[in-house]
Amino acid sequence: MNADLRPAAGLARRRFLTLTGAATAVAFGANLPGSASAYRGGGRLDADPFTLGVASGDPLPDAVVIWTRLAPRPFEPLGGAPYRPVEVEWQVADDERFRRVVRAGRAQARPEYSHSVHVDVRGLRPGRHYWYRFKAGGYLSPTGRTRTAPAAGQRVDRLTIAMGSCQSWPDGYYTAHRHLAAEDVDAVVFLGDYLYEYGIAAAGGLRAVTDPVPSQFRTEADTLDRYRLQYALYKSDPDLQAAHAAAPWIVTWDDHEVQDNYAGEVSKSNAPVLDFLVRRANAYRAYWEHMPLRAPAPRGPNYMLYRRLTFGRLAEINVLDTRQYRSDQASGDGWRADSDARRDPGRSLAGAQQERWLLDGLTGSHATWNLLANQVIMSRMDLDPTPADLYNMDAWDGYAAQQRRLLDGLAAQRHRNPVVLTGDVHAAYAMDMKTDFADPGSTSFGVELVATSISSGGNGTDVSATGRAFLAANPHLKLVDERRGYTVLRLTEGEMRVDYRAVPYIDRTGAPVATVASFVVEAGNPGLNPVGQEATR
Incomplete structure (x- = not known):
């Protein structure tokens, strides 16, 4: 198999030995990578099971989730592992050589969860780096x-967060992730x-x-095994x-x-609801299996994904779910003119319960910065620069009544510095959020930062004709850049600096990364202030 498809077990193992050196044999016994001793429950692991790497997530002041999945042959059913539970040992240390192990234990990698491991x-x-392994x-x-x-x-002096979204595997290499890994951030927010789910051609796309x-x-992925297979391919990327x-x-x-x-509950093809809910249950289960999320796993077609994470008095991150609870799109899911259906007050993008949870949380927040990790554009976005209007029915614009309530709620909390983080559109946008988007002179109450894709859309360009149309029709929009990359936020009590980072190509490896635009937002004074451009790395 070509190296582009083969899980990077060798690379991962070399990186591990570089970090830990001879301390591994002391901390975990004499069996180093490459051995194949029996595991409890019968059977043998006959190849390195850590082909999909490790991950951590959802940090709390006293806790974090660490994740892995055992998959010695990841493109086989169950990742090539036998249908038996496997005991997995784990360690957490406060030094990278594991001389000071602070927590350790055992977990069961169970076949019904595709031998994934989620240790809370x-x-x-609080506020410390730790190193972990299995x-x-x-x-x-x-x-x-x-x-x-x-x-x-x-009180927290600073917090650095990276944000990204949209990583279609056949659309190109994940060079942006390689650069993101070197940014030394406190957390990564991934926005969907x-x-x-699409099938992948034999040639592998770009x-x-x-x-x-x-x-x-x-x-196309629609069964549990097929979704698991898709995750295995994506997560094999080094x-x-x-x-x-x-x-x-x-x-x-x-x-x-x-x-x-x-x-x-509505599929793109309008499949029978019960049939689609079976597919949704499969997809949600596979998602949880492959993400560093806390237990319990989804049961059936529902999963409580929205949640709130707090970083001292500096920042709070409200993680939204705008797919599970939404009404069907108005007039289809493309760009459409204004309509009564778009403004129907009975239609919802996030559901009534999540809306109340979000607005109540903002009211009670004591953080300087209040971030909303959100999937689709929340601000008004008109595609037509003439007096006519064209709106995206799959974004918040397609759900105008709930959009207005939420924007009014954010405007009422202007002093809490709301910042909306968005993905979806395969382009980097930066925009001021206005009490009246039709009036450039109206009050700004927050900012929306849209991360471009990691790979979706291929190499991209700086600004396309569509991007220029957006800039002409939306004076609150301060940036459009359609290259691939990610965004870095550096928060302090006084300001937030935003660096949009991009690579020039992804159809081959080795692309450099550059800061293509930077902005500063002052605490208590919502609005994007452009700053100078930085050098390529």
């Missing part, structure tokens, strides 16, 4: 680095479309593999593994984790 490590100290059947995993959140109520992509990837191993991730989904532009 408790009793950690062992199963004599094999050692790569080492991951994570960080706990600061203590509740603690972690994978795409990755242009020399060995064909295996035939089991031709069909650059994605590096980004996961570098910092804790805070994740939410959009549509492609299930099906393009699905809405609640």
